Amino acid sequence: MPKKTIDDIDVRGKRVLVRVDLNVPQDEHGAITDDTRIRATLPTIGALRERGAAVILMSHLGRPKGKPDPRYSLAPVAGRLSALVGQPVPLAPDCVGPEVEALAHALQPGQTLLLENLRFHPEEEANDPDFARSLADLADIYVNDAFGSAHRAHASTAGVAAYLPAVSGLLMQRELAALSGALDNPERPFAAVIGGAKVSSKLAVLRHLLTRTDLLLIGGGMANTFLRAQGYEVGKSLLEADLVDTARAVLDEARQAGAQVVLPDDTIVAERVAPDAPHHSAGIAEVPPDWFIVDIGPKTRALYARTLSTCRTVLWNGPMGIFEMAPFAEGTRAVAQAIAALAANGATSVVGGGDSVAAVEELGLADQMSHVSTGGGASLEFMEGRELPGVAALQDK
Ligand code: ADP
Numbered sequence: 001m002p003k004k005t006i007d008d009i010d011v012r013g014k015r016v017l018v019r020v021d022l023n024v025p026q027d028e029h030g031a032i033t034d035d036t037r038i039r040a041t042l043p044t045i046g047a048l049r050e051r052g053a054a055v056i057l058m059s060h061l062g063r064p065k066g067k068p069d070p071r072y073s074l075a076p077v078a079g080r081l082s083a084l085v086g087q088p089v090p091l092a093p094d095c096v097g098p099e100v101e102a103l104a105h106a107l108q109p110g111q112t113l114l115l116e117n118l119r120f121h122p123e124e125e126a127n128d129p130d131f132a133r134s135l136a137d138l139a140d141i142y143v144n145d146a147f148g149s150a151h152r153a154h155a156s157t158a159g160v161a162a163y164l165p166a167v168s169g170l171l172m173q174r175e176l177a178a179l180s181g182a183l184d185n186p187e188r189p190f191a192a193v194i195g196g197a198k199v200s201s202k203l204a205v206l207r208h209l210l211t212r213t214d215l216l217l218i219g220g221g222m223a224n225t226f227l228r229a230q231g232y233e234v235g236k237s238l239l240e241a242d243l244v245d246t247a248r249a250v251l252d253e254a255r256q257a258g259a260q261v262v263l264p265d266d267t268i269v270a271e272r273v274a275p276d277a278p279h280h281s282a283g284i285a286e287v288p289p290d291w292f293i294v295d296i297g298p299k300t301r302a303l304y305a306r307t308l309s310t311c312r313t314v315l316w317n318g319p320m321g322i323f324e325m326a327p328f329a330e331g332t333r334a335v336a337q338a339i340a341a342l343a344a345n346g347a348t349s350v351v352g353g354g355d356s357v358a359a360v361e362e363l364g365l366a367d368q369m370s371h372v373s374t375g376g377g378a379s380l381e382f383m384e385g386r387e388l389p390g391v392a393a394l395q396d397k
């Protein structure tokens with residue numbers, strides 16, 4: 001069920017409390033090293049200000065463990081926000097309490113206030129109803145634009161929605177539209193490319209996707225467990241021996257569901273997991289006993305690229321190899337390029353997952369994808385078919 005957005009309500013003259021994700025990376029001096037997340041909040045903030053709302057922003061930053069800690073203050077974020085919004089965005093001394101209430105109530109239409117780190121209070125992550133109520137008391141309307149935190153049932157992502165009209169922001173709306181568009185109503189053929197380190201972390205994703213996709217292409221460390229399930233030796237490669245039977249069951253389930261599973265034909269094997277280790281390509285039946293599978297091989301790269309070029313919708317989660325090491329990034333690069341090329345034909349490409357998104361950004365291909373998710377854990381849970389608490393709490397359209 002689609003959720004109401006800020007376009008569906010009247011915000012003029014209202015105080016709007018917006019949960020955003022301002023959890024930016026910082027260096028040891030507190031300087032912001034990447035402001036992507038701050039920039040991602042600007043469309044919603046801009047729309048609300050233009051429409052005459054007073055905007056109260058709230059976010060967490062890092063893991064301050066439930067007590068105030070200046071190292072996790074949102075002060076540097078307030079500075080960057082002010083520059084980007086083009087208007088001072090003052091930082092409140094806290095996120096609840098009489099002083100904050102006074103600041104919130106004095107806020108004029110078009111002005112913006114940032115609350116201090118929500119996680120300075122243990123009640124935030126505990127989803128404490130009184131704390132949620134105190135947040136709600138600051139405003140007339142609640143907006144959730146923090147897709148990256150929507151898989152958590154915290155006071156600011158879920159609890160607060162019990163006390164205010166609750167709608168999604170524009171970033172949240174874009175995330176939900178892209179992910180549910182691909183999963184619920186894909187143009188076919190629809191392929192999912194699933195990789196990454198472990199089967200265990202992707203089992204629920206695989207099971208959910210195999211009932212929806214026409215093709216399931218598997219790579220990365222998790223492919224090893226599938227290869228083992230088919231009787232191949234994988235040397236010293238990452239292997240989840242306790243999941244070999246489960247991998248076999250997944251292959252059966254896929255067959256029954258009519259999804260074609262494509263596994264690697266060949267691999268890159270390395271003597272050690274190190275960028276300077278000797279390495280070469282090897283067929284899946286030729287993995288040396290003491291070596292490690294570190295990437296998909298050249299035949300598999302070509303096969304996956306060819307297969308993907310015929311698809312109209314592709315969902316990608318999980319790198320094809322240990323892409324952090326340049327010699328083992330070719331599989332991930334080939335798949336990323338094949339998926340990026342789809343947009344030219346009007347096909348849909350959606351990338352989710354922290355490392356997959358990092359790889360796509362590193363390769364400079366992010367802007368060629370239909371959608372690159374800003375939420376690692378949240379996008380994964382969405383691909384598992386789970387209802388995200390931060391989404392469930394919003395009003396249906
Ligand atoms: P995402 O964050 O996109 O969901 P994952 O966290 O599941 O992806 O997996 C990413 C990790 O998988 C990367 O750190 C990468 O090095 C690792 N990986 C990929 N292929 C292999 C492999 N063959 N052996 C060991 N690790 C691998």
Ligand code: MG
Pocket residue numbers: 353354355
């Ligand atoms: Mg990851």
